[in-house]
Structure formats: C-alpha cells, structure tokens
Amino acid sequence: MLRPSAFEYHKPETLDQALALLAEFGDEGRPLAGGQSLVPMMNLRLARPQHLVDINDLGLEAIERDGPILRIGALVRHERYLTDPLIGALMPVFQEGVHYIGHPTIRRHGSIGGSLAHADPTAELPLLAVLYDAQIVVRSVNGERRVAAAAFFHGAYMTAIDPGEMIVAVEFPIPQTAAAGAFIEVGERRGDFALAAVAVQLAIDGGRIGTASVACSGAAQHAIRLPELERALIGKPLGEPAPENEIARIAGALKPPGDHAASADYRRALLKTLLTRATATACARAREIS
Amino acid sequence: MNVTLTVNGTQRTITVESRRLLADVLRQEFNLSGVHIGCAHGACGCCTVHVDGAPKLSCLTFAGQCDGKSISTVEVLGGVEAEHPLQAAFRSEHGLQCGYCTPGFVMTLAPFVDDRVAEGRMPDDLEIREAMSGNICRCTGYHGIVAAVRKAIGDRLAKGTQA
Numbered sequence: 052m053l054r055p056s057a058f059e060y061h062k063p064e065t066l067d068q069a070l071a072l073l074a075e076f077g078d079e080g081r082p083l084a085g086g087q088s089l090v091p092m093m094n095l096r097l098a099r100p101q102h103l104v105d106i107n108d109l110g111l112e113a114i115e116r117d118g119p120i121l122r123i124g125a126l127v128r129h130e131r132y133l134t135d136p137l138i139g140a141l142m143p144v145f146q147e148g149v150h151y152i153g154h155p156t157i158r159r160h161g162s163i164g165g166s167l168a169h170a171d172p173t174a175e176l177p178l179l180a181v182l183y184d185a186q187i188v189v190r191s192v193n194g195e196r197r198v199a200a201a202a203f204f205h206g207a208y209m210t211a212i213d214p215g216e217m218i219v220a221v222e223f224p225i226p227q228t229a230a231a232g233a234f235i236e237v238g239e240r241r242g243d244f245a246l247a248a249v250a251v252q253l254a255i256d257g258g259r260i261g262t263a264s265v266a267c268s269g270a271a272q273h274a275i276r277l278p279e280l281e282r283a284l285i286g287k288p289l290g291e292p293a294p295e296n297e298i299a300r301i302a303g304a305l306k307p308p309g310d311h312a313a314s315a316d317y318r319r320a321l322l323k324t325l326l327t328r329a330t331a332t333a334c335a336r337a338r339e340i341s
Numbered sequence: 342m343n344v345t346l347t348v349n350g351t352q353r354t355i356t357v358e359s360r361r362l363l364a365d366v367l368r369q370e371f372n373l374s375g376v377h378i379g380c381a382h383g384a385c386g387c388c389t390v391h392v393d394g395a396p397k398l399s400c401l402t403f404a405g406q407c408d409g410k411s412i413s414t415v416e417v418l419g420g421v422e423a424e425h426p427l428q429a430a431f432r433s434e435h436g437l438q439c440g441y442c443t444p445g446f447v448m449t450l451a452p453f454v455d456d457r458v459a460e461g462r463m464p465d466d467l468e469i470r471e472a473m474s475g476n477i478c479r480c481t482g483y484h485g486i487v488a489a490v491r492k493a494i495g496d497r498l499a500k501g502t503q504a
Contacts, residue, residue, distance in 0.1 A: 053380075053381040053382055054360070054362065054365075054381070055360045055362075056360065057358065057359070057360050058359060058360055059359060060342060060359035060403065060405050060406075083406075086401050086402065086403075086406075087383060087398075087401060090382075090383070090400075090401040090402075090403075091382035091383045091384075091401065094362075094381050094382045094400065094401075095382055103359075103403075105406060107406075150471075153475065154386075154471070154474040154475030155396075155449075155453075155471070155472055155474070155475065156386070156389060156396045156397065156398060156449060156475045157383070157398075157475060159395060159396070159397075160397060160398075160401075240474075241470070241471070241474045242474040242475060
C-alpha cells in the first residue's frame, strides 16, 4: 500500500508566516499547493518531508498584465488558463499546451508554482516557461529573486530553488508583435506525462518570421530550446514551407534519454516528427493571421 | 490533529494523523466503502470524491487539509439503489463490468453532465473522453461509458429539466 511517511502539517495565513516556517525547516520543509505532484511523490515515498507548509490560503492567485509582462501567481490553477481572456488573446500556444496537462480533476487543483517546483522532465508548464523565456519569482525570508527559466531547471525534478525558498509568481514576457505557434505532445495515454512535446512560437515582422522560439521536452532531463532551428526560421518569408531537411538534421543530433517508456532512438524519431509538424502548423498559422 | 468534516451532509470532528489520506479516512472512519483506492498516486481516478462540490482525488488529499469542508461520496449521489440518472445510464448502456472504477467515473462525470445540461448542449465524444481522461477502466473499453454520459445528458435535455 502506498502511503506517505509522517510529517507535521502547518497552515500559515500570510506569506511572511509561510516563509518563516520554510526558513525554519530548510531542507525538511516543503510548500503544499494543489498536491497533484508532491503528494504522489510522498505516497510513493520518493519525497519524505518532515514538515508540510500548506500555502493554499496565501492568495497568489492573480493573472495580471503589468506592461510587457504577464504575471501569474504561484497558486493559479491550470484550468484557469483555458478560459482566461488575457492568456487566450496574448499567448494561444500557452493555452494549447494546457489542454495536455493531466486531466480535468488535476487541472482544477494543480498550480503553476507546484508544477515548476516539481520539474517533471516532460511537464507542460516548464516547457512553456522555457519557450516564453519566463522569469520564475522565488522568495525567502531574505527577499525575492528572479531566475530565468533557462537557468531554473537543473535536471529531472531538480531546480534552482534553495531550501527555505518558494515560488511566488511566474512572469511571462508578452509577445509584442502578432504571433502564432503550435504545441504538440505525444504520451502513452491522454493525460499521461509526455514521451516528448514540442512548442513553437513565431513573431511576425512584415511578411517574414521576425523572431522564433522552439522548445521541446523529451530531448533531455528538462525542457530545452533549439536555437539552431530558431535561427533557421528567423527571416523566412511567411509563405515558405517549414525547413524539413534542417529539422531532420537538428533532430538527428539530439541525445534524448531512453527509459522504460521509450528508447532514445524512438524519442529522437518522435521529436523529429513533432518538430516537423509543430513548425509546419506554426508557419501555416502565421501565414493565416498576417 | 482535529478536523471537522461534513461528509454526505453529516458533520463530525475526528482526530487524525496529518499523513492520513482523505480516501482512507472516508473508508475507515466514515465506513464509506464506495471510495475505492486503485493506484494511490493520482493516476486512476477511482478515489474521486467531491470536496465543496468539485471532483478531487481523495488519494492526493490529506484529511487534515479538509477542515471545515463539505465532502460528498458516491453513497450520497443516488442512494443505496444508485438511482442517479448517470448511474442508471451506466447500467443501461453497459458502462460497467467489474465496477471497481465506477464510483470514480460517476463522481468525475456527474458535475460534467450537470454542466452540459445547464448549457442545454450535447458534447461531442471527444469532449466526453477528455472529461473522463483521468479515470481508468480495465473492463469496458470506455465505449459504454461514453454512451452512458450521452444518455444521461440526452435524456435530461429531452425532458427539458434541469434536475
């Protein structure tokens, strides 16, 4: 039977109280938000925190625009993005990716802070954070710091969060010109963690691709960008097809991990297919809106 | 720790260890054996109950987190005769065989059915399948479950009731 080991439960009413508790417990304490990642880890005894600090009463639930930044509070639940007008209007790829997160019950309770802190290698929100160059805002009793998504994920289930710190918000730069993109994922079953996923975001500049962002999961122990493919896309006229030969070459050089779910060779082939499809879809959508 | 739970309409204060899962407390302290535990790590959906009206996995919820909350299990949905229209549709459409996953499916899908009836809209099969994607059934192959959801919604839309 899978059951968690013993812990002490704390439910602070303010962020300052929560941070004080996390500072006191250090390595032995973990924040508890929706529990959709941490509690499975505890039930499997892969995580055995001595203290759980339940942060669900702390607010941190706003999605707000602050100039060129969309700031998402750490406790925003995944299902919100599916109907949020700001996300829908400004970041359609984000919204497309959210459909792949778990299933409706998980999306109702899981939070962005929890997903990023858990850092599953193929989870959707870490991939989107890397795609959009998000800044992860972490706070402790010593103050606040921002970590770029590219530097935040250190490996499978490993992040830049230090003991005593917790994520309070995630800041996404809002695309400043018309943008189009695509998000495609393949898993064993709908709602499972992905074997691989690809997200593409293209900003349109005149009749050309102005900037391009391509990120994938399944190619490493955390989501990565593919700058070589981004460079191949930038400047291309919108009517041109996706550069399939270039994609095949770049995908062929990837060194994805092999595990019980898929071999490295299978993942590499899958990534090539997903990169081809996502890039083609993004290019077609960019042409439609231009 | 002490927690006060309102379970299927009855309020009780109990003392629990903080590590106790809501699923275990409902089964052992409240004798609600309709709360089934399949995987105990959030992958199968069997243990779905309603916490303050919304479906939640009781294997990923500590009882201690539910202080002051209202919890419903499958036992209160259609009574001992399982008379909820969705339960009736599961029977008529062969939506269950061994029945182990059924309470979870029913608790996940009952609010989905209510929402679609309130909208006056029959969802397509893809939408129904997304709604039930967190629940695993090893017997039926899911077709009967999709049919049951369609019947539960269709019957109520035909009657024009919001019941």
